[in-house]
Amino acid sequence: MGEILSIALIGAGRTGTPLLQDLLKYDYIKILGVADVDTKSPGMQLAEEHKIACFTDPMALVKTVGQVDILVEVSGDLKLKEQIKNLYEQTGNRKTLIMHDLIARLLISLCSRSPQLTTSFHPEDQGIG
Numbered sequence: 707m708g709e710i711l712s713i714a715l716i717g718a719g720r721t722g723t724p725l726l727q728d729l730l731k732y733d734y735i736k737i738l739g740v741a742d743v744d745t746k747s748p749g750m751q752l753a754e755e756h757k758i759a760c761f762t763d764p765m766a767l768v769k770t771v772g773q774v775d776i777l778v779e780v781s782g783d784l785k786l787k788e789q790i791k792n793l794y795e796q797t798g799n800r801k802t803l804i805m806h807d808l809i810a811r812l813l814i815s816l817c818s819r820s821p822q823l824t825t826s827f828h829p830e831d832q833g834i835g
Contacts, residue, residue, distance in 0.1 A: 711735050714771045716764045717781035718742035718749025720827045725778065725810050726752055728817040738774055741767040742781070765789060773801040780807045782828035807831050 711734060715722050718740050726749050729735050740753035741761040753760050761767040764781060768790055771777075779787055790804060811824040818824075 708734060711776060712738050712771070712774045713776045713778060714739045714741075714767055714774045715749070715753075715778045715780075716741045716767060716786070717779065718747045718753065719744070721780040721807060721810055721814070721824075722778070723747070723749035723752065724814050724818075724824075725780070728814065730756060738771045739767045765793070768793060773799050775801070776803050776805050778805040778810055780805075780810050780828070782807075782831055784831060787831075 713729060713735055715726055715737065718726065719742065722740070722742070726737070726740065729737060730752075737753070737756070737758050739759040739761060740749060741764040742750050743762055744750065745760070745762060750760050759770070761770070764783070764786055768777065777790065779790065787804065793799075794802060807826060807828055811826060814824045815822070
C-alpha cells in the first residue's frame with residue numbers, strides 16, 4: 707500500500723460531517739480523531755460508529771494527535787485557529803497543515819459533483835486566522 711494521510715477533524719456539524727463521510731471512503735486516509743463540543747452532532751456519532759477517537763475539547767484532540775498530516779478546522783470558532791497555531795509554534799510542529807473551511811467546502815462540492823460551491827456556515831472565518 708502507498709502513502710497514508712493522517713487527518714484529524716475539528717467541527718463535526720454541517721461542514722465536518724459530509725467531509726468526514728467522504729474521507730472515510732478512502733483506504734489511504736486515516737482519521738485519528740474528531741472533536742466537537744456537541745457529542746450528539748452527526749459527525750461525532752459517525753466517528754463513534756467507526757471507532758474513531760472523539761473529543762469535546764478541540765485542543766485535547768490537537769495535543770493527542772500531535773504532528774498529524776492535516777488538521778481540518780471547520781468549527782467556526784474564530785479564536786481556536788490562533789490557539790492551534792500558537793501550540794504548533796511552541797512545539798515546533800512544522801508538518802501539520804491546517805485546512806480551512808473554504809477548502810473543506812471545495813472538497814465537499816467536488817465529491818458531491820455539485821455545480822455550486824457548498825454554502826459556508828461560518829462566513830466570518832476567513833484566511834489563516
